[in-house]
Amino acid sequence: MLQLPLAACARQEAMPQGGARVWRSDLEFLADELPRVHANAFHTIDRERFAAEVSILSASLPQLNDDQAIVRLMRLVSLIGDGHTHLDLPPTSPRYPLELAWFGNELRVVVAAVSHDVTLGARVIGIGGISIDSVMTLVSHLVPRGENEGRTRLTATVLLTSPLVLHGLDLSPTSQSAAFDLATGAGDKVTEMVAATNPRDVSDWRLATEQPALWLRQLGESWWVERLEEATTIYLSFSAYSPETEFRQRSLELRQQLDQSGARRLIIDLRRNGGGDFTLFRNVLLPVLRTWRESGGRIYVITGPGTFSAAMVNALDLRNELDATLVGEPTGARPNSYSEHGEFMLPNSGLRVSYSTRYYRFGADSATAVHPDQRIEADWQDFRSGRDPVLAWILTQPIG
Numbered sequence: 216m217l218q219l220p221l222a223a224c225a226r227q228e229a230m231p232q233g234g235a236r237v238w239r240s241d242l243e244f245l246a247d248e249l250p251r252v253h254a255n256a257f258h259t260i261d262r263e264r265f266a267a268e269v270s271i272l273s274a275s276l277p278q279l280n281d282d283q284a285i286v287r288l289m290r291l292v293s294l295i296g297d298g299h300t301h302l303d304l305p306p307t308s309p310r311y312p313l314e315l316a317w318f319g320n321e322l323r324v325v326v327a328a329v330s331h332d333v334t335l336g337a338r339v340i341g342i343g344g345i346s347i348d349s350v351m352t353l354v355s356h357l358v359p360r361g362e363n364e365g366r367t368r369l370t371a372t373v374l375l376t377s378p379l380v381l382h383g384l385d386l387s388p389t390s391q392s393a394a395f396d397l398a399t400g401a402g403d404k405v406t407e408m409v410a411a412t413n414p415r416d417v418s419d420w421r422l423a424t425e426q427p428a429l430w431l432r433q434l435g436e437s438w439w440v441e442r443l444e445e446a447t448t449i450y451l452s453f454s455a456y457s458p459e460t461e462f463r464q465r466s467l468e469l470r471q472q473l474d475q476s477g478a479r480r481l482i483i484d485l486r487r488n489g490g491g492d493f494t495l496f497r498n499v500l501l502p503v504l505r506t507w508r509e510s511g512g513r514i515y516v517i518t519g520p521g522t523f524s525a526a527m528v529n530a531l532d533l534r535n536e537l538d539a540t541l542v543g544e545p546t547g548a549r550p551n552s553y554s555e556h557g558e559f560m561l562p563n564s565g566l567r568v569s570y571s572t573r574y575y576r577f578g579a580d581s582a583t584a585v586h587p588d589q590r591i592e593a594d595w596q597d598f599r600s601g602r603d604p605v606l607a608w609i610l611t612q613p614i615g
Contacts (some may be wrong), residue, residue: 220246232537238284241561242273245288245568249295253570254553259296259361268294282390282442285566286383289357292568296361297553298523299571304377309411311376311393312420315339317368318595320345324397325423325598334397334407335423341396342375343386350375353384363583365520366547376392426601430484430517446476447614450606452484456491456525459499466500473507479614481507482606483533484517486543490524497532504537514539515609518587520547524554530585531577540612541587543605550578550585 246269250256257265272287279287280547285304313334314326322339337459342350354371357380374380378390387393392410399405421432430452433439438453442448449472456462473481481504516530516539527548533539548554552569560567578585591605 235279237563238276238279238288239273239282241267241339241563241566242269242276242288244562245291249292249568249570251299252557252559252572253295253300254555254572254574256295256300256570257351258553260294264489265294280383282379282383283385284383285564286357286380288566289380293357295570296359297571298359298362298366299549299552299554299556299569301359301569303567303569304379305566306414308377308379308414309390310414311378311395311409312412312417313376313395313409315372315375316441317372318593318598321595322372323423323541323595323598324395326420328412329419329421331407331409332421333334333399333405334395336423336595337397337399337405339375339395340398340404342381343388343394344396345386347396349402351470353386354380361552362523362548363520363545365545365591366523369520369547374381385541401425424599424601428598428601428603429606430486430603434487440469440472442472442476442478444610447478448480448482448610449473449476449478450482450484452487454485454487455489456495459495462495466503469500470503470507479511480513480515480609480612482515482517482609483539485522485526485530486517486519488516488520488526488529489522490526490548491537493528493532495526496525496529501536502534513612515612516541517543517605517609518546518585519544522546522585523548527585528575528577534585534588535596539584540589542589542591542609543587544590545584545586548584550582551576551580 268291272291276284281359289302292300312328312331314323315323316321324334324337327334339346339347351371354374355367357374358367358370360367372485379392381387382390392408393408395409397405397407439452443450451469514533514537516533518530518541521532527546532543534541553574554570555573556569557572558569560565591608593604597604
């Protein structure tokens with residue numbers, strides 16, 4: 216799942232500088248504060264084990280550098296076990312100018328800075344001489360495991376481009392560069408040394424395709440609409456929630472477009488939507504679409520592991536309330552889980568800790584995700600050619 220341009224949206228904050236005493240003070244604060252503010256911090260890990268992990272980390276701090284300390288704190292917070300509870304990397308933390316995505320069992324470089332053009336499209340087979348499977352196992356321990364494997368893999372993949380994480384896990388000797396082991400299209404195995412860069416500078420980044428699929432063409436926009444197939448279909452890319460007044464206006468404009476174009480099919484793409492206010496969607500957009508749906512319009516919703524939190528709820532609402540057909544991959548969130556975001560800052564380093572404040576139940580107890588009615592996964596050839604098999608399947612379905 217492509218994450219660009221998240222790096223370009225980072226806030227400017229100072230990188231934390233530690234030392235055992237500073238990190239121990241933050242650790243003690245974290246160990247007290249997180250159980251106090253979380254809706255139920257011990258729904259996955261018991262209190263005794265959490266305390267033991269805190270003691271182990273505290274004793275280890277004199278031997279850790281700053282990156283190692285941050286990574287160990289990330290791992291500690293991830294033990295709480297829900298997707299809304301995590302320690303966030305510093306927004307100004309440098310990153311490697313690559314974007315990676317999984318296609319089945321292949322991890323590919325799908326975006327790279329011009330200086331690393333050679334990596335575009337290559338398979339990542341390791342980092343620092345360690346196999347990619349082993350690397351993913353290490354990084355996955357920093358990710359809350361309480362949602363599902365799709366979400367774990369997506370989040371861990373994003374962390375692979377963090378110099379802080381790779382250095383903190385001893386996958387690179389410094390936080391200045393890392394060795395990415397690649398297999399090229401010609402079958403050659405090469406090692407590319409990649410230097411850390413400013414997370415805000417993505418001006419010379421390129422996609423590994425000259426003709427990206429529709430859903431990858433306006434990555435900087437949170438809501439955009441396009442007519443397809445002689446206006447019989449309206450496509451909505453919805454990746455973030457705007458303020459209420461703007462959201463209401465956009466919803467009304469969408470309804471006008473549906474009416475004026477005579478469209479009989481609406482596609483709502485939630486693959487890049489990481490969540491927000493599910494009640495805004497439920498109270499504003501659903502009623503706007505209801506009468507159009509009752510007049511015979513068909514709704515399709517595209518989901519994937521990037522469909523998280525409120526977006527997962529929206530997908531369920533569209534299926535349950537408007538009989539929408541879900542297509543793509545399972546969502547990255549469970550229907551029943553801890554969520555509703557809260558946060559606090561560690562007093563010395565300034566690192567931000569997110570936590571859950573409420574438990575929601577939206578589906579069956581055993582459900583690990585909202586599963587699509589039609590499961591379709593893109594492969595590397597689809598990506599490279601600019602074909603979206605999910606959209607292609609929807610467009611073959613009859614219009615009611």
